[in-house]
Amino acid sequence: MKEITEELAKVLIPEPARGEDESDHDYRARVASAGEARNALVGELMMAAGASATEDPVLARLVELAAQKREIQRQIRLIVAYAREFVRPEPYRLRALAEAAGMSISTIRTVYDTDDKIAVATRIGRKDVKNTVHPVVGDQWWRLPARSTTGDAIPFP
Structure with missing residues (x-):
């Protein structure tokens, strides 16, 4: 289940593309921010999956999004x-x-x-x-x- 939640987080929050005139510092900051957001989402998905009847992170996320x-x-x-x-x-x-x-x-x-x-x-x-x-x-x-x-x-x- 951990692998599914991590991959789902990558699907929903992809690595940011580097801007043409973007500095290394700004790009690394955006990559770090995306990583933090993915980690937070993994935690949310794990909690939602644990609280759902199916304990499936994909289905639990779809239920949340449908609501x-x-x-x-x-x-x-x-x-x-x-x-x-x-x-x-x-x-x-x-x-x-x-x-x-x-x-x-x-x-x-x-x-x-x-x-x-x-x-x-x-x-x-x-x-x-x-x-x-x-x-x-x-x-x-x-x-x-x-x-x-x-x-x-x-x-x-």
């Missing part, structure tokens, strides 16, 4: 929901958001849902510009649309 990816995707959804539904006087343009997020316009348009809008409303403490969602207050287990269409509460999932 980070999900968190980043959640943050993107919340930011886009905020930019499209809460910013005044007018929302951010789809094209600008798509370019910034590295997505297509059609993906940006549909990346967030009502639950994301409610999360944003709750965190900033106000309803959206279109008056479709209110922030959840206190220990509410239900939410009402800002403009009641049916008069029914919708339970949280």
Whole structure:
């Protein structure tokens, strides 16, 4: 397992390439820094592998990265929901958001849902510009649309 973690660290943190005008001192410092980062990563991989059900450093790292990816995707959804539904006087343009997020316009348009809008409303403490969602207050287990269409509460999932 030690060999796998060391090689995986080399894959993730390769030896730095020497710059054309880089001094020997600066290059050695970057090589040393990369070595320290690899050693730290080896320790993290060994601990993650020991804590995982499979005790496999490759799979443990993939699980960690997948969790980070999900968190980043959640943050993107919340930011886009905020930019499209809460910013005044007018929302951010789809094209600008798509370019910034590295997505297509059609993906940006549909990346967030009502639950994301409610999360944003709750965190900033106000309803959206279109008056479709209110922030959840206190220990509410239900939410009402800002403009009641049916008069029914919708339970949280």
